[in-house]
Structure formats: C-alpha cells, structure tokens
Amino acid sequence: MGRNVVDRRADLVAVRGLTKVYDRGTVQALRGVDFVVHPGEVVAIIGPSGSGKSTLLNLLGGLDRPTSGELLFDGVPLAAGRDTDRFRATRVGFVFQTFQLLPTLTAVQNVQIPMFEVERAPGRRRAKAEALLRLVGLPHRMRHLPAQLSVGERQRVAIARALANDPALILADEPTGSLDSRAAAEVTELLGTVNRQRGTTIVIITHDPDVAASAHRVIQMRDGRIVAGNAA
Amino acid sequence: MTQFSLVLSAIWRRPLRSVLTVLGVGVALGTFLSFQSLAWGLENNWSGLYRDKNTDLIVTQDTTFAGTVSQNVGDVLRGLPGVGTVAPLLWGLSTVDGQGGVPLTGWDPDAATLSRLTVRGRRFGPNAREALLGAYVARRLGKAVGDVVLIGGQQIKVVGVFTSDNVLEMQSVYIPLTLFQRLRGTPGVVGGFYVAVVRGKDEKATRATITMVSREIKARFPELATDRTEDFARNNEVVGLTRTTAWGMSVIAFVVAVLGVVNTMSMAVLERTREIGLLRALGWRRRRVLGLLLSESVLLTMVGGGLGIALAIIGLRLLARDPEMRLLAITGSPPRFYAETIAMGLVLGLLGGVLPAYRAARISPAEALRYE
Numbered sequence: 331m332g333r334n335v336v337d338r339r340a341d342l343v344a345v346r347g348l349t350k351v352y353d354r355g356t357v358q359a360l361r362g363v364d365f366v367v368h369p370g371e372v373v374a375i376i377g378p379s380g381s382g383k384s385t386l387l388n389l390l391g392g393l394d395r396p397t398s399g400e401l402l403f404d405g406v407p408l409a410a411g412r413d414t415d416r417f418r419a420t421r422v423g424f425v426f427q428t429f430q431l432l433p434t435l436t437a438v439q440n441v442q443i444p445m446f447e448v449e450r451a452p453g454r455r456r457a458k459a460e461a462l463l464r465l466v467g468l469p470h471r472m473r474h475l476p477a478q479l480s481v482g483e484r485q486r487v488a489i490a491r492a493l494a495n496d497p498a499l500i501l502a503d504e505p506t507g508s509l510d511s512r513a514a515a516e517v518t519e520l521l522g523t524v525n526r527q528r529g530t531t532i533v534i535i536t537h538d539p540d541v542a543a544s545a546h547r548v549i550q551m552r553d554g555r556i557v558a559g560n561a562a
Numbered sequence: 563m564t565q566f567s568l569v570l571s572a573i574w575r576r577p578l579r580s581v582l583t584v585l586g587v588g589v590a591l592g593t594f595l596s597f598q599s600l601a602w603g604l605e606n607n608w609s610g611l612y613r614d615k616n617t618d619l620i621v622t623q624d625t626t627f628a629g630t631v632s633q634n635v636g637d638v639l640r641g642l643p644g645v646g647t648v649a650p651l652l653w654g655l656s657t658v659d660g661q662g663g664v665p666l667t668g669w670d671p672d673a674a675t676l677s678r679l680t681v682r683g684r685r686f687g688p689n690a691r692e693a694l695l696g697a698y699v700a701r702r703l704g705k706a707v708g709d710v711v712l713i714g715g716q717q718i719k720v721v722g723v724f725t726s727d728n729v730l731e732m733q734s735v736y737i738p739l740t741l742f743q744r745l746r747g748t749p750g751v752v753g754g755f756y757v758a759v760v761r762g763k764d765e766k767a768t769r770a771t772i773t774m775v776s777r778e779i780k781a782r783f784p785e786l787a788t789d790r791t792e793d794f795a796r797n798n799e800v801v802g803l804t805r806t807t808a809w810g811m812s813v814i815a816f817v818v819a820v821l822g823v824v825n826t827m828s829m830a831v832l833e834r835t836r837e838i839g840l841l842r843a844l845g846w847r848r849r850r851v852l853g854l855l856l857s858e859s860v861l862l863t864m865v866g867g868g869l870g871i872a873l874a875i876i877g878l879r880l881l882a883r884d885p886e887m888r889l890l891a892i893t894g895s896p897p898r899f900y901a902e903t904i905a906m907g908l909v910l911g912l913l914g915g916v917l918p919a920y921r922a923a924r925i926s927p928a929e930a931l932r933y934e
Contacts, residue, residue, distance in 0.1 A: 391843070415846070415848070417845075418843060419846075426931070430840050432837060432840070434575050435568075435571065444844040446565065446846065446850065
C-alpha cells in the first residue's frame with residue numbers, strides 16, 4: 331500500500347474504554363477498547379471471527395452507538411446528540427467486503443449517492459463522480475451497471491463512492507475479502523494511493539497478510555479486546 | 563441523477579408489483595369518481611325536473627308528492643302577493659302495462675310543464691283518459707301514439723310521446739290530474755304545487771320575491787314543506803340516499819386502496835432493508851429516506867389516480883351509449899370531481915406510504931447492513 335507520512339502529534343480518532351453489548355447483555359462484542367488513529371495513518375485491524383473488529387468499525391463510523399466509553403473524532407465526542415448522519419456524509423467513507431453497490435444504478439450513479447446530502451447541483455455531483463472514477467482507473471466503465479463489472483472493478487467503484495465527499499477517514503471492512511489475488515492487489519494499491527495522494531486516514535479490517543503488512547500499524551483483537559499492536 | 567430518478571428506478575425495478583398497485587389504486591379511485599358522477603348526475607337530473615319548469619318554490623306535504631294536500635291550497639297560493647303561477651300535481655310510482663316502478667304524474671293540461679315538452683302526437687285533454695309517455699318508457703313498453711296502456715287497471719290511450727332534456731322526465735308517464743285522482747280515489751287531493759313567482763326587474767329582485775313568497779307560504783301553511791327548487795332536489799330522499807351510498811362505496815374503495823398501498827410499500831421496505839441501511843450508512847438523513855419512499859408511494863398512487871379517471875370516463879361513456887343511462891354520463895361533471903380524485907390519489911399515497919416510510923427511516927444502518 332505504501333507509506334504516507336503520519337502526523338502523530340494529533341489524533342483523528344480517539345477511543346477510550348469503548349464497550350458494546352448486544353442482546354440484553356448476553357453478547358459482549360467490545361470489552362473496553364482504547365486506541366487512537368492519527369491523521370494520514372493506515373491502521374489494519376486483524377483477529378479471528380467474533381473478535382469485535384466489525385463492531386469497532388461500525389462504532390467508528392457512527393453506524394452504531396457504544397454501550398459505554400468514549401469515542402472522539404477530531405477531538406469531538408461522537409455521542410448521542412451529535413449529527414451522526416452529517417458525520418457519516420462528510421467525514422467518513424465506507425468500503426464493504428460485498429461492495430454494497432445499488433444494482434440498478436450505473437457506476438457513476440452509485441458514486442453520487444453519498445453526495446445528495448452535500449451537493450445540491452446534479453451537474454456538479456456527476457462531474458465529481460466522473461473525476462473519482464477516473465481516479466480509481468474506471469473512466470470507461472462509468473455507465474456500466476455493477477453486474478457488468480468485474481469484482482475488482484466493483485470494489486474500485488465502491489472506493490470512489492467512499493471518496494465522494496472527501497472524507498477524512500475511510501473505514502474498509504475486508505475490502506479484498508471477495509476478490510481474487512490480482513484484484514486484491516489492485517485494490518490494496520489503490521487504497522495506498524488514496525492514502526498517499528489525498529492524506530486520507532484508513533482503518534481497514536483484513537485477513538489478508540499483504541494488506542496488513544502494508545499498513546502503518548497493525549492492531550490485533552481477540553474476544554472484544556485489543557491484545558497487540560496498540561502502540562500509536 | 564436526481565432523487566426523482568432514484569424513485570423511478572425503484573418503481574421500475576419491480577414492474578409487476580408497481581403495475582398491480584397502480585391498477586388497484588386506479589380501480590379504487592375510478593370507483594370513487596364513477597360513484598360521485600353517478601350521484602351528481604342523478605341529483606342534476608332530479609333538480610332539472612324542477613329547474614327546467616320555471617319553478618321557484620315547491621310546496622308539498624313531506625317533500626314528496628305522494629302526500630295528501632287539499633287542492634284548495636292552490637287557490638290560496640295564487641292569491642298571495644308575488645305569486646305568478648301555481649301548478650298542482652300528483653305523483654307516484656305505478657305499474658304501467660305490467661311494468662312496475664314507473665313514475666306517474668298527474669298535471670293540469672295547461673300546466674307550464676307540458677308546454678315545454680316536444681310531443682309527437684298531442685297533449686291530453688282536461689278530463690280525458692289519455693296519457694303522454696316519455697320517450698324512454700314508450701320504448702321500453704313498446705308503445706306508440708294511438709296505443710293503449712293499462713294503468714291502475716284502467717285502459718288509457720296514448721295520445722303523445724314526448725322528449726325533453728331531462729332523462730328522468732323521459733322515464734315518466736303524464737296523465738291528467740283529475741284522472742290520477744280518480745284512479746287513486748282521492749278527488750280534490752294533490753301531492754303538492756309548483757310555484758313560480760312574478761319576475762322582478764333583475765335577478766336580485768326575483769330572489770327577494772322568492773324569499774318573501776316562501777316566508778308567506780310557510781306562515782300560512784306551517785304544516786306543509788316549502789322549499790326552493792335547488793334545495794328540494796338536494797334534500798330529496800332518493801338523491802340523498804344515492805349520495806350517501808356513493809360516498810359509502812367510495813370510502814370502502816378508498817380504505818381497501820390504502821391497505822393495498824401500505825402492503826406494497828411495507829413489502830418494498832422489507833426487501834430493501836439492506837439498501838436503506840446502505841443509504842443511511844452513506845450519510846442519508848432519515849427525512850431523505852422518508853422522502854424517497856413517500857415519493858414512490860405518491861407517484862404510484864397519482865399514476866393510479868390518472869388511470870382511475872380514464873377508467874371512469876371510459877366506463878361512464880360506455881354506459882351513456884344507452885340513452886336511458888345518459889344521466890350517468892361524465893361529460894359535464896364538475897371539474898372539482900377530477901381535482902378531488904387527484905387529491906385523493908395524493909392522500910392515498912401519503913397515508914399508504916407514511917408508516918412503512920417512517921419505519922424505514924428508523925432502521926439502524928448497522929443492523930440493516932447485516933440483513934439477509
């Protein structure tokens with residue numbers, strides 16, 4: 331993925347004592363997690379299934395609320411009362427293992443979806459979406475539906491969508507999990523390019539050792555806790 | 563791409579369900595429009611029975627003409643200031659040539675009503691056993707001028723077949739008032755009076771005269787019902803029953819349509835749980851998701867409303883091919899019926915879509931993305 335210069339003086343994300351409990355206390359997905367992510371950093375999170383990786387990612391992205399603990403983004407708590415919709419629209423981009431593209435929209439239309447809350451003018455939305463698709467190497471696939479794209483191309487469209495509103499942070503949940511090795515390498519390289527050229531911070535859940543190896547830092551989780559690699 | 567194109571895309575994605583929903587809504591709103599037009603047509607024809615006869619006030623026993631009012635009341639009415647003409651009549655449903663439910667009216671031969679008619683043949687004499695048949699009833703009975711019909715066990719000669727602008731009137735049989743009284747065995751008794759006032763110099767003056775005469779009649783004969791022509795038709799039991807029935811059927815159709823739309827939209831939300839979660843994850847606010855789904859619902863029902871109008875127009879025009887059913891024709895129905903139908907389509911879309919849309923907007927993005 332390549333290494334960007336990381337500003338370790340500041341914290342983009344700071345997590346303190348984060349817990350998450352489901353099913354009326356019967357499932358403890360996170361058990362007091364503490365860690366920070368610096369601007370421009372690529373942090374890989376690894377661990378077995380059920381270790382709490384995806385739960386942590388959901389909380390970082392404001393998709394869910396912690397049961398207890400503190401989560402700060404740019405020094406501001408991501409708590410109840412904060413406009414988490416606005417936060418997700420403008421500060422965070424998501425890349426999912428299964429791409430999660432809308433099947434009846436073309437690539438350029440899918441990339442525009444996050445822009446609706448931020449940019450009113452359809453023309454400007456389209457222009458930006460086209461520019462992002464060129465950035466991810468798909469200028470010739472703009473009017474294709476997801477079913478007409480290869481899996482690697484779909485994930486690149488998803489990355490372009492994640493960049494739609496110039497987020498400070500991209501959260502990628504197993505972005506190469508559904509890809510063959512060649513496509514996985516392309517997507518990994520693309521994320522690295524995004525990190526280097528745009529300074530976008532990336533937190534990435536992965537089982538892929540190549541992806542983990544190319545991150546600035548690797549955090550290991552088990553049973554809802556960080557067990558290794560938390561030195562920031 | 564706009565949000566509206568997303569709405570269209572969602573509807574297009576499920577063509578069968580969208581078509582069925584539009585059809586269901588179209589039938590419901592077409593039913594509403596048809597019934598309202600039927601009721602309006604009936605009321606319009608009914609009030610036309612009186613309006614076209616240059617009648618201003620109608621005096622009866624109980625707002626029907628089947629009551630018992632002394633014919634002498636007519637003499638008193640003629641003597642009132644402002645009164646122009648007074649026409650006594652007797653009305654009832656009779657069996658004519660074995661066909662029941664035929665409207666039968668007894669008139670004085672010089673009544674203004676009869677002079678308005680276009681008659682093939684001639685009008686009846688004062689005490690004759692003669693009848694005028696409306697064109698539609700004549701056709702139904704297969705009778706022509708010179709034939710004989712059986713009314714109340716009596717053979718009555720058809721001396722004329724008439725046409726008029728009023729469908730209800732052309733379903734009627736007119737006989738001399740005295741004959742009707744003899745058939746009933748009630749001489750000197752009528753069902754009521756048509757009263758026309760003396761025309762004023764303008765509309766306003768005439769209205770004032772109508773008000774004065776009405777007040778005078780009510781003071782003199784408090785036991786009788788005195789109504790303006792337009793009120794009489796509106797308050798008529800048959801018209802009222804038709805109007806109530808029309809509204810009742812329309813409400814039922816509307817409720818069924820709402821349930822149909824709720825079902826369609828609920829299914830759509832369930833199937834698109836993951837998609838809705840994705841939109842929320844990508845920063846869409848709840849109100850935007852709500853707006854997206856409500857827009858789909860409203861678009862479906864508005865298209866259904868347009869279809870309903872088309873179905874109603876086609877259906878009523880087919881009915882109107884039969885001249886006797888022409889009172890049902892939609893041509894001439896007030897534009898407000900169309901506006902009401904479109905408005906109901908809008909309300910239907912909002913009512914049917916609001917609950918599913920609200921539920922969709924409350925979906926937790928994290929849970930929705932895990933939804934299989």
